[in-house]
Amino acid sequence: MYNILLIDDEIIVREALKVILKDMENVEVVGEAASVEEALALIESNSPDMTFLDIKIPGTDIVYLIKFMKRLKPKNKVILLTDYGSSDFVFKALEMGADGYLLKPYPQKDIYKIVNLYLSQVSSHTENLEQIVEPFIDYIYKEDFKNSKEQLKAITEQLTLVCANNSHALCPVTNSIIKGLGTICREKQLLFSKRLEWKEKIQHINANTFESTMLCILEDIFKTMKDTESIKEIxxxxxxxxxxxxxxxxxxxxxxxxxxxxxxxxxxxxxxxxxxxxxxxxxxxxxxxxxxxxxxxxxxxxxxxxxxxxxxxxxxxxxxxxxxxxxxxxxxxxxxxxDNPNSTAHLLKRNNYIPNGNWYV
Structure with a gap:
């Protein structure tokens, strides 16, 4: 689900946008604000993928507000709501970090177009993420630690493009990793308790902790595989x-x-x-x-x-x-x-040491 915020002092505008967005799949309006104070609190407490922002919302410098929003949530797409008389402000705001704009009276097709454009970009990045998870799992299965780490970096870099602060966008990635590790655990006969431990940690990962947490899990996976292999060899x-x-x-x-x-x-x-x-x-x-x-x-x-x-x-x-x-x-x-009757070497021993001293037969 892709989260959208509405910031406009006119309730009729917000209600109209909610009606239009309600008909779109994978989209949810998670908050709305009618003032700058409400907007600041809303932005800090949510992780929006997109924010519709009235360029004339009272009580603030709109450029400052856009910069604040982008600094706090870099991947949030800011779409300005304006009228035909605000072109100078629109271009200035776009230069300062806004991602697009809609002109009143906000035709439904224009709203669909701009939202779907963003959704398609995120979907494309997400598909790429799921594709690079596969070789990551494959390198782990082959017990190739070096390439596993390199592939983890590639996944992390891709994540920063897709979902810096959006935990829902992590789900396809974490689910793929959990599924892949489950297969490895079964085929390599790793401890079920370890599998549960890794799954628990992965489920609580966010974009900021993904690389560090996964690196710790990766090191533990390879240690467990090595220990398990030693036991199997014995x-x-x-x-x-x-x-x-x-x-x-x-x-x-x-x-x-x-x-x-x-x-x-x-x-x-x-x-x-x-x-x-x-x-x-x-x-x-x-x-x-x-x-x-x-x-x-x-x-x-x-x-x-x-x-x-x-x-x-x-x-x-x-x-x-x-x-x-x-x-x-x-x-x-x-x-x-x-010739040596005192020798006891002829007595058969029940157990014998093998030459390296670690084995009995």
């Missing part, structure tokens, strides 16, 4: 470790583990290396060798059987891998442990 790695523990003796592969947690092998490989400081294949190999050591210490199984138990089809290859990691062959390892 859950993924723990699931993979559990999967490996149940299947490593059968020769689990990166592709099988990736399919188990619904990730690409490439992404899982990078994530695994980042979290455990060891690549997937080497980790599985070390778990196999640890199991081999346990079997060598606690059983009399032949080395060939242990190799087959761990999905090594050739005992020689198994021995080569074992020696590379442990430093001795499986046979020598068993002999060393038997």
């Amino acid at each position: 859950k993924v790695i723990q699931s993979v470790l559990n999967y490996i523990e149940k299947n490593f003796q059968k020769g689990v592969t990166l592709e099988e583990a990736a399919e188990f947690v619904h990730l690409s092998p490439f992404y899982l490989s990078k994530l695994f290396k980042k979290e455990l400081k060891i690549n997937f294949v080497n980790y599985v190999t070390e778990r196999k060798i640890q199991k081999a050591k346990d079997l060598l210490e606690s059983t009399d199984m032949p080395v060939l059987n242990i190799a087959l138990e761990l999905n090594y089809q050739e005992a020689n290859y198994f021995s080569k891998v074992f020696k590379k990691i442990v430093g001795v062959t499986p046979t020598d390892y068993r002999k060393e442990k038997k």
